[in-house]
Amino acid sequence: MILAEVSQVDPWIAICSLITVAITVAMGFWSAGKSKNAGDFFVAGRSVSVGWNASAISGEYLSAASFMGVAGMVMATGYDALWYPVCYACGYLFLLLFIAGPLRRFGAYTIPDFAEGRYDSPVFRKIAVCFVLFIGFFYTMPQMKGAGTTLSYIFPDLPYWVGVAVVGAVITLNVSLGGMKGITLVQAFQYWLKVFAITLPIFILASVVGHYEHHLDANKTAFETTAPNTSQIERKVLPAKAPKDEQWIAPFGKLTTKAVDASIAAAPTPEAKATIEANKKPYSLLYTYSLIIALVCGTAGLPHILVRFYTNPDGVAAKRTTMWVMILIGVFYVFPPVYGVIGRSLTPELYDAVGAKGTDKVVLELPTLLAGKNYPLLGSILSGITCAGAFAAFMSTFSGLLVSMTSALAHDVYGRMLKPDSTPEQRLTAFKWAAVIIGAVAIGLGTQVEALEINFMVGQAFAIAAASYFPLLFMSVWWRGMTMKGAATGMLVGGLSALVAISLTSISDVANAAAKKLPEAERAAYWADHWISKCIADYWVVHPLARILCEQPAIWAVPLSITLMIVVSKLTARQIPGDIRMKMLVLHAPEALGLKQEYIKEQEGLGH
């Protein structure tokens, strides 16, 4: 019995994954000896070199969604999914242009530090801490889901929750041992592992089964009259569930037209169908723009990315780091779509499966095709390498999130609120305990989300960050008229309304998916029990535009948040901090002038 179970496991895949985990843990232990004081734990002593830091940020950023989700989504929906990698990368440019430099000059440990420092308000610090934890947990759930599904791909008999618990425990141990400095090394290593794991298999594979452009050329566009060119490659027959060529390769495909297609299908008369059909293309354009705003602004607002700017020795280094991050992640993001395109030609059977067994698996599955081309050993080894890359992906992102959330809990909640007079040693102990607590909560949440899609959950986190943190940071840095009340109102209303809108769509989607699994006869009873979801789902069918605006809320939530900030700040203009000119100088003046030291001295002189 046990032997039969073990024989299902490909030894190469298991070995490569184990080595990845072993190196991660070993590096954590090794750097644990080197991280001594609180600074090392929270911001790596602020002295990580540009190369290390850039690799570490990139390693942290390329999550399970980037490694597996993008390839799967390109395969499932085609051209529109390309916006994801492009905007993930472009978001960094926004960060570099408007936020990275000033934030670094201000010199605070965390976002809550910035919130309090900029507005002199301990209350605002508490609100900001809650938001760090809130967005953080949203973003850890998809990583946990990635961990659970990859482990159950490697060990087919392992229950989903065991994978989540094992990976979560390993990372938590690592973070509590080494803190920020420990994970900087681990994440830098994991970036290079991920690049290696995504490029090497695809180069070898493409040289055997045909290149990117040949596979793309095999898809006929709506404007071509001749048969597609398949002379260079082999192409399997697409199942009925797969999108058609001309829809897949062109913009405004399945991803952006889902809501309108559903209401066309439900429309009673041909005239009604034609009326909705006329709106299809404008609505997809709207969906595309809203997606772009969410991804670009969301990147600039993710708390675990922002905290890394503080680990640079100075503002010039912070800018150089961002430049390198953009190059590193840009190079990476060219490759996942290649897996999606080749997967469409060679593994179309994935279209018929759902969830973890569906197109999300294409990165892990594709290298095994080499086994059928007389390279059985090579296929196993390369599949093992991509599995190791997947491991590195969710492990590094989860470590980064864990550090920023643990910092919020240990530095802000414990060090500032509960015990302001604690010694550095006590704070260090608090950091370790906070890591264990947050890790346990994240594992608990992770076991509950097996039914939800990885990419969907990541999208939620991005849209909420785009409507809350991004307006807060952008406006606080560039407008001296901001008040605490304006900032808090805009951040909370923007973030929460985006959350509510997205939750409305996910409630009806989850219920829809559950109902589809039931036999026809039981569906009526199911919908009677879930009448709220039924009401929402029925509403979407009649109002596809409302559905699009709730699924992708950034296009209205970001302007709403910024408008609220301006209006409320104008109304409370008397509460602008008294030393606003000095604060703005610290944010914008070159560090060579040494204004920060001057500012700190003044604050101490006032008895702070």
Place this chain on the structure above:
Amino acid sequence: MSSDPIHTDGFLARLMRDQLKLSITCALFFVTALIALPLLNYFQPEWMAQRVAGFTLTWLILGVLFFPFVWIISFCFIKKSIALENAEAAAAKDSQNK
């Protein structure tokens, strides 16, 4: 300290204006591209679907060429912004010493 030229509203306003001008100029290039590409796909679908070395034109732009384009913008921005900071620091120190 109030006579210090660094601590005047004029200095801060100039500082923020110059920096924002540089950031917005660079942002215009990439925001224009992000707005224009969906519009081109919308109004000129046939032109964007023409084949370039196997890719469709729009796939080549979004899947490959966009990344180097972003690198160029950020490289220019970093060069200019470091130069700007150095000039500001030098000017401020100069006026302090007078």
